[in-house]
Amino acid sequence: MSRFRNAVLTAALLAVASLASAQASKYPGVGRDATPKEVAKWDIDVRPDFKGLPAGSGSVASGQDVWEAKCAHCHGVFGESNEVFSPLIGGTSAEDIKTGRVANLSRTDYPGRTTIMKVATVSTLWDYINRAMPWTNPKTLTPDEVYGVTAFLLNLANVVPENFTLSDKNIAEVQNRMPNRNGMQTQHAMWPGNEFGGAKKPDTDNKICMNDCKPEAKVASFLPDFARNAHGNLAEQNRLVGQQRGADTTKPEPKAGTPVSAVPAATAVAAKAENSEGKAAMALLNKHSCTACHGVDKKIVGPGFNEVAKKYAGKVDYLAGKIKAGGSGVWGPIPMPPQTLPSADAQKIAEWISKGASK
Amino acid sequence: MKEDNINSGRVQKAPENFLTQGGIKEVFAEGKKGRRDFIRHAFAAAAAGAAAPMAMAQGNPVPTEGGDPHILNLPEHATGLGQGVAVEGYGKPSKYEANLQRRQSPGLTQTTQASVSFAPLQSLFGIVTPSGLHFERHHQGWWDIDPSKHRFMINGMVQKNMVFTVDEIMRLPSVSRFHFIECGANTAVDWGNVAVPTVQYTHGMLSCSEFTGVPLITLLELAGADLKNGKFVLAEGGDGSAMTRTIPMSLITSGEVLVAYGQNGEMLRPENGYPLRLIVPGVQGVSWVKYLRRIEVGDKPYAAKDEAVHYIDLQPGGLHRQYTNIQEVKSVVTTPSGGQVLLDKGFYNITGLAWSGKGKIKRVDVSTDGGRNWRQARLETPVLSKALTRFNLNWIWDGKPAIIQSRAQDETGHVQPTYQQLRGVRGTRSIYHNNAIQSWLVQENGEVKNVQVS
Numbered sequence: 001m002s003r004f005r006n007a008v009l010t011a012a013l014l015a016v017a018s019l020a021s022a023q024a025s026k027y028p029g030v031g032r033d034a035t036p037k038e039v040a041k042w043d044i045d046v047r048p049d050f051k052g053l054p055a056g057s058g059s060v061a062s063g064q065d066v067w068e069a070k071c072a073h074c075h076g077v078f079g080e081s082n083e084v085f086s087p088l089i090g091g092t093s094a095e096d097i098k099t100g101r102v103a104n105l106s107r108t109d110y111p112g113r114t115t116i117m118k119v120a121t122v123s124t125l126w127d128y129i130n131r132a133m134p135w136t137n138p139k140t141l142t143p144d145e146v147y148g149v150t151a152f153l154l155n156l157a158n159v160v161p162e163n164f165t166l167s168d169k170n171i172a173e174v175q176n177r178m179p180n181r182n183g184m185q186t187q188h189a190m191w192p193g194n195e196f197g198g199a200k201k202p203d204t205d206n207k208i209c210m211n212d213c214k215p216e217a218k219v220a221s222f223l224p225d226f227a228r229n230a231h232g233n234l235a236e237q238n239r240l241v242g243q244q245r246g247a248d249t250t251k252p253e254p255k256a257g258t259p260v261s262a263v264p265a266a267t268a269v270a271a272k273a274e275n276s277e278g279k280a281a282m283a284l285l286n287k288h289s290c291t292a293c294h295g296v297d298k299k300i301v302g303p304g305f306n307e308v309a310k311k312y313a314g315k316v317d318y319l320a321g322k323i324k325a326g327g328s329g330v331w332g333p334i335p336m337p338p339q340t341l342p343s344a345d346a347q348k349i350a351e352w353i354s355k356g357a358s359k
Numbered sequence: 360m361k362e363d364n365i366n367s368g369r370v371q372k373a374p375e376n377f378l379t380q381g382g383i384k385e386v387f388a389e390g391k392k393g394r395r396d397f398i399r400h401a402f403a404a405a406a407a408g409a410a411a412p413m414a415m416a417q418g419n420p421v422p423t424e425g426g427d428p429h430i431l432n433l434p435e436h437a438t439g440l441g442q443g444v445a446v447e448g449y450g451k452p453s454k455y456e457a458n459l460q461r462r463q464s465p466g467l468t469q470t471t472q473a474s475v476s477f478a479p480l481q482s483l484f485g486i487v488t489p490s491g492l493h494f495e496r497h498h499q500g501w502w503d504i505d506p507s508k509h510r511f512m513i514n515g516m517v518q519k520n521m522v523f524t525v526d527e528i529m530r531l532p533s534v535s536r537f538h539f540i541e542c543g544a545n546t547a548v549d550w551g552n553v554a555v556p557t558v559q560y561t562h563g564m565l566s567c568s569e570f571t572g573v574p575l576i577t578l579l580e581l582a583g584a585d586l587k588n589g590k591f592v593l594a595e596g597g598d599g600s601a602m603t604r605t606i607p608m609s610l611i612t613s614g615e616v617l618v619a620y621g622q623n624g625e626m627l628r629p630e631n632g633y634p635l636r637l638i639v640p641g642v643q644g645v646s647w648v649k650y651l652r653r654i655e656v657g658d659k660p661y662a663a664k665d666e667a668v669h670y671i672d673l674q675p676g677g678l679h680r681q682y683t684n685i686q687e688v689k690s691v692v693t694t695p696s697g698g699q700v701l702l703d704k705g706f707y708n709i710t711g712l713a714w715s716g717k718g719k720i721k722r723v724d725v726s727t728d729g730g731r732n733w734r735q736a737r738l739e740t741p742v743l744s745k746a747l748t749r750f751n752l753n754w755i756w757d758g759k760p761a762i763i764q765s766r767a768q769d770e771t772g773h774v775q776p777t778y779q780q781l782r783g784v785r786g787t788r789s790i791y792h793n794n795a796i797q798s799w800l801v802q803e804n805g806e807v808k809n810v811q812v813s
Contacts, residue, residue, distance in 0.1 A: 025581060030527045034512055034520035042512055042653050045593055045603060048662045084469050106677030108788065118671065118679060121662045128664035131601040132499060138599040183679055184671070190683035190792065192641070193609030195590050195660075202687060203784040204776035208724065208768060210733045217729025217762055219800060221552040221811035231465060231556050234698035236458055239482040243707055244699040246458070247806050249556075256803035289500075291471055300469050 044139075046127040050171060053126065057167030058148025060155040066145050067152050070134045073301055079156050084301055088115040089156045092179040097159060100182035116157045120184045122175045126150050136289055228253070278359045281352035288341045290349070296359050303331045305357035312354065319350035452489075458482070461492055464548070464560045472500035475542070477563025480693045480712065485739070486537065486747040488566035490623050495630050496542055496564065496644060498665075499600035504650060506626075506634035509597065511578075511618065515655035518583025525634050528573055529620060535571040536617070536640070537746040539714045541686045543643030543670050546793040553809050557698035561797065561809060562691045565712070567747035570638045571621025574614045575654065586612060589656035593663075594637045597652030603663035604646040606639060607684060615640045615745075618651060640745040641716030642684045643791075645670055675786035686716035688775050689794035690723055690750070690767035696799050697809035704758040709736070713748045715769035720748040722768050727754060729762035729798065729812045730777070736765070744770075761801040762812060778811055 025031075046052040068077070075081055079089035091114050096102045102117045104110040119125060130146045132138045141149070151166035159177050160166065166174065175181065186196040189203070229249040231237075238246030247253075285291050285305075293301040294308075312319055323346045326338035339346070422428070452459070461476040468474040478494040488494075495501070506525045514520040542564035548554040555561055579586070592611060596602040610616050617638040620626060627633040632649030639646045645665050660666075660682060671679040690713035695701055709727075713720045719742055724733040736750040750765070768774045778795040785792075800810040 027531060027581060030530055031521045031523045031578075031581060034514060034522045038512065038522060039514050039520050042595075043514055043655065044601075045595065045655065045661060045663070047657070047659055049659060051657075051659075085473070101677065103677075105673065105679075106675075108786075113673070115668050119668050120679075120681075121667055124662050124664055124667040127603075128668075131603070132599065132664070135499070138499065138601065180679075183677070184667075184681040185674075185678050186681050188680050188683060190680070190685045190687070192607045192685055195608065196682060202773050204774075204780045206766070206774040206776045206780055208722075208766075208774055210724070210735075212731065213733070214731055217731060217798075217812040219762075219810045220813045222800070222808055223553055223556055227556070231560060231698075232462075234557060237460075237462065237479065237481075237557065237559065238458055238699055240455055240458060242482075242694075244694055244701055244807075247698050247700050249698070253806060254804050286471075289472075 044127075044131055046123045046130070048121040048123045048175075050123060050168070053123070053168050053171065054143045055168045056143035056147050057165050057169075058144045058146070058151055059165040060148075060151045060160065060162055062144070063148030063150070063152030063155075066141070066149050070137075070141075071149065074135055079153055082112070086114065087112060088153060090114045091117040092157055094158065096179035097177050100178070100180065102180045102183060105180070105183065116153070116159075116179060118180060118183070120178060120181050122150070122154070122171060122178055125153065126171070136292055225253075277352060277355075281349060281357075282359065284345050284349055288339065288345065288349075290339075293336070296357060302336055305353055307331075309353050309355075309357035313356070314354050316347070316350045316354045319353050320346045323349060459492060461494060461563075462559060464555060467548075473498055475544075475564060477559045478566050480558045480563055480565065480691070481696050481699060483693070484749075486567050486712070486741070486749050487623060488568060490568065490625070490628050490631070493566040493568065493622075493628065493631055494542070494564045497600075497630075498602055499598060501630050502598055502650065503629040504597070504633060509634050509650075509652070511635060511651060512653045513578060513582040513584070513656075514653070515593075515657050516585040516589040517579070517656055521578075521582045523578070525620065528578075528618060528635065531573045531577060533571055533573055533621075534617065535569055535621065536638075537567060537569045537741070537743050538638060538640045539565060539567040539686075539745065539747045540644045540647055541565045541689075541714070543645060543683070543686070543791040546795075546797075547790045549795075549809075549811070550789060550793050551787040553811055555697075556809055558691060558693055558696040558797075561697070564644070565714075565747075567714075568622045569624070570617060570619040570636075572617040572619030572638060575611050575616040575618055575637070576614050578618060578654070579611065579656065584656045588658055591657050591660050593653075593655040593657060593661050594646070594648040594651060595653040595655070596632075596648045597650040601652075602645070602648050602665065603661060604648060605660045605663065605666060605682065606637070606646060607642070610639060610642070639684075641686060641718075643670070643686055646684065670791060672785065672789045672791045674789070683792060684716075686714070687792065687794045688715040688717070688720075688767050688769040688773045689713070690720075690765040690775055691797045692725065692763050692765045692799060695763060695801055695807045697807055699807045701756060701801060701805040701807070703805075704756050707754045707756055709752040709754045709763065711736075711750055711765050713738075713750055713765070713767035714746065715767070715771075715773070716745060717773065718770040719744050720767055721770050721772075723748075723750040724766045725750075725752045725754075726764045726766070727761045730764050730766075730796070733766065756801065758803060760803055762810065763799045763801060764796050766796055 043052065074084040075088055080087050091104045091110065092102055105117060126146060129149055130141065133141065147166045151160060151164055154160045154174065155162055155164060157179065159179065160174060187198045189199045189201060191198055233248060233250050235246040235248040238244065295304045297306045298304045323339055326336045328336065459479045459482045461478055463474060463476050474497065476495040478488055478492050509525050511523045511528060545564035546561055549561055590608050592606040592608060594604055594606050606616065619636050619638045620634055622628065622631060627636055635651040637648045637651050666682060671681050672683050673679050690711060692709055692711035694710050695707065701707065709725055713723045720738065723736045723738065725736045726733045734752060736752040739749040739751060742748050766775050775794060775796055781795045798810050798812050800808045802808065
């Protein structure tokens with residue numbers, strides 16, 4: 001009996017020992033070692049001290065070629081466009097490069113803040129372009145192309161000269177010319193933990209007062225009347241039952257004492273007919289990233305679908321062909337590249353546009 | 360009136376019930392002329408003489424035929440056969456609820472892929488945001504990722520670099536916790552002045568869910584992370600934007616940061632990071648990296664794009680604050696709120712939400728006169744750390760203009776600031792972390808407007 005028990009015990013111990021050697025873990029069987037190849041593929045971040053930066057180089061001129069082919073249609077030829085994204089370049093001076101503080105940031109009357117005005121670390125530009133650009137094809141640039149595009153942008157901001165070649169060898173020197181390199185501070189109470197040694201006390205110290213806390217309040221800021229319907233009809237953005245309704249902002253504001261017409265829920269619901277064709281078209285437009293460049297009722301990079309619909313009403317075949325082939329010159333200087341989507345989808349989108357492009 | 364004994368909702372009888380019919384007429388006639396002292400006298404007189412009950416009931420009058428047709432004529436649903444089970448395999452809200460949609464703010468962004476949709480806070484109850492109405496913030500579009508092909512990696516200052524499948528993450532001991540998520544730029548458009556009409560657009564980059572997942576510390580310990588020298592952790596997304604943010608180590612070692620897969624009892628929605636998302640309680644939404652693919656342990660912060668170009672707070676002297684993470688104490692009244700119309704004078708339940716990135720909400724006060732006088736609101740349960748807390752307060756609207764505000768205090772004692780106090784320190788160009796007290800003007804015509812007060 002005791003021999004049998006010992007045998008069982010020994011077997012159990014052996015089993016535990018073998019498990020422990022395979023996986024010195026509280027949770028055996030969960031997770032495995034990552035291979036060096038796997039880590040290399042995913043570990044792409046570049047820190048401000050350039051840890052993680054791959055070797056390579058790119059000139060301003062080579063960067064300009066990449067820029068014009070892959071970046072300018074969203075960011076503008078000089079990184080100045082605000083049609084799709086906020087401008088990248090502008091607002092910095094030679095003096096800023098000397099001081100490391102962008103003077104325009106302390107002006108309350110300066111209209112915008114470009115990327116180069118804000119960014120303190122050149123590593124951030126390299127890392128972000130490498131991981132997330134171009135917009136519709138992220139992570140497709142080679143390291144040398146990323147060096148080139150970064151050099152081109154820095155040249156637009158006069159941080160580096162026109163004949164400059166940026167590389168892993170000289171990027172630390174470029175860091176010392178970043179216009180806002182001294183523009184950041186981490187001494188605040190909004191980081192949990194002591195890593196930055198920031199303040200412990202919050203910025204504000206409001207007190208709980210219950211009665212006669214201040215003189216009578218006066219309205220100091222409100223929305224002007226012309227903005228009444230700028231966010232759509234608010235009556236359609238509130239529940240149809242409850243202690244309130246939404247204001248009908250398609251009509252002027254009622255005078256005091258006018259009873260609010262509580263629209264019966266059924267009436268309001270019936271009024272909203274489904275546009276299933278529009279829905280299907282929107283799904284296709286999203287699927288094929290058409291909406292990255294075209295709005296339904298507004299211009300983005302390309303014209304709004306409503307504008308196209310007006311110009312080419314009923315011309316299904318023409319529109320289907322244009323979607324596949326791309327084009328330039330009709331709507332402005334930025335060309336539309338040929339699109340690779342199934343012909344059936346192009347046909348459906350073209351039909352929807354030709355009938356007026358309604359959502 | 361003892362607040363504790365009063366049930367909230369419209370059916371609550373208002374004190375006007377203790378007035379005579381004639382008295383009511385007089386009160387409102389004089390009230391319209393602005394004679395508040397008269398109102399006080401009228402109430403005092405009414406209290407002295409026992410009054411016959413008199414319902415205001417303007418919203419629900421008895422028709423001349425002696426009864427409500429919705430009562431007298433039985434509807435089809437009371438006299439017919441309803442629908443069967445599983446008509447909808449995944450049920451949808453009533454068709455009468457179609458106005459509740461997350462919405463874009465017109466003109467805010469040029470593309471829909473790098474954009475925001477706002478949650479309809481004006482129509483939500485309690486503290487949980489229905490997953491389909493959760494606010495969205497995408498930096499390069501959203502994806503519906505096959506979970507069987509998604510991988511999670513840990514590398515950097517660890518004994519061994521590791522990879523996990525979603526199956527493996529889901530095998531580990533899990534926790535479920537309620538937390539709010541708020542975009543650092545919530546209420547950004549109102550930093551300088553009033554710019555948008557409703558609470559959906561002022562505060563709608565805010566949601567609260569029950570999240571289920573594995574504490575990140577469990578996974579870091581599994582990989583043998585150097586928690587002494589590895590002071591900073593990078594989180595990285597697996598989508599096109601490959602979003603990266605430096606995550607505070609103190610929140611990881613406290614066990615609060617989760618690698619989550621569950622949200623409100625089901626998996627995360629694709630728009631919210633299916634199948635894996637980092638949960639960083641109390642910290643602005645941009646750190647809650649979606650489609651989470653990698654965690655790196657390091658000894659220095661990373662200055663990723665969204666902590667070096669965006670999500671940095673411009674201060675009056677021209678310096679930017681970097682690595683601002685905590686969403687400080689904040690609250691907002693959701694009804695009555697901008698763009699709503701009150702149907703009539705009488706009783707209302709002022710209701711709203713309070714939250715703090717530093718812990719539990721301790722109290723909320725509500726003012727109906729623009730911050731001059733305040734009353735303490737009821738906090739509804741549950742009151743949880745770094746989660747939304749619902750508050751309610753009884754209010755009788757006299758039909759005159761009222762400016763409604765709420766002011767929250769968290770368990771650290773920090774009280775939500777006024778706009779004057781916040782701008783006094785941070786100026787008006789910060790964009791991020793606007794936690795100022797919100798004002799809603801209830802006008803005599805019942806319409807409620809977004810305003811800022813002196």
